[in-house]
Amino acid sequence: MAIQNVDEFLEKGVLETSNREGFLKFLQSFSSFVEGHHLVEDEKVFPYFMDKLPKVPYKGLMDQHKEIEAALQEINNGITGLRTQKDELWSLKLFKSGLGQIDEIWQPHIRIEDSQLYTLVGSLKINSKEMIRLINEVSELFQEHTGPPYLIAPFILYNLSPEDRAIQAKGFPEIVIEQLVPIDWKDKWAPMQPYLLK
Numbered sequence: 072m073a074i075q076n077v078d079e080f081l082e083k084g085v086l087e088t089s090n091r092e093g094f095l096k097f098l099q100s101f102s103s104f105v106e107g108h109h110l111v112e113d114e115k116v117f118p119y120f121m122d123k124l125p126k127v128p129y130k131g132l133m134d135q136h137k138e139i140e141a142a143l144q145e146i147n148n149g150i151t152g153l154r155t156q157k158d159e160l161w162s163l164k165l166f167k168s169g170l171g172q173i174d175e176i177w178q179p180h181i182r183i184e185d186s187q188l189y190t191l192v193g194s195l196k197i198n199s200k201e202m203i204r205l206i207n208e209v210s211e212l213f214q215e216h217t218g219p220p221y222l223i224a225p226f227i228l229y230n231l232s233p234e235d236r237a238i239q240a241k242g243f244p245e246i247v248i249e250q251l252v253p254i255d256w257k258d259k260w261a262p263m264q265p266y267l268l269k
């Protein structure tokens with residue numbers, strides 16, 4: 072979705088002035104989320120499953136993470152450029168290039184991870200205590216390396232359909248779902264709402 076917005080802004084030669092901050096917050100959340108997601112796979116998930124599911128192409132997936140990281144760097148540079156009032160067109164071109172590269176890699180990347188790794192985890196019969204420990208370690212590491220929470224939490228929730236969102240919400244502390252996201256943090260993340268799902 073963001074890439075269409077960038078195309079539109081490039082056509083106009085200007086970033087939507089009315090909601091510039093919302094778009095920047097959206098890109099910032101996207102970038103932080105994707106970076107954190109890959110970090111936990113590289114450092115926790117892949118090492119954990121390497122012996123248990125040896126056929127997964129871990130090396131290739133980690134190489135793709137590096138390519139995505141380079142693309143995210145372009146997006147981050149574009150965000151800094153716009154926040155420091157540099158040439159707007161330069162930043163928009165960085166967004167387009169970064170998002171374009173990610174767009175190419177993303178779907179095939181996720182397909183491999185899902186089909187060769189995540190859907191097979193159930194068949195390993197890992198005991199639930201061990202599974203909870205792994206999930207907790209993963210979410211702690213993710214939280215340490217992403218932020219700010221008032222953008223990341225709504226970004227995760229509102230990139231999902233209402234049905235999937237309800238499932239995801241169960242993994243969040245109750246206070247985040249009932250108080251922080253809808254009330255305390257609302258003003259901070261509301262500007263990026265046009266780029267999220269309802």
Ligand SMILES: [Fe+2]
Binds near residue numbers: 112132180184
């Ligand atoms: Fe990945």
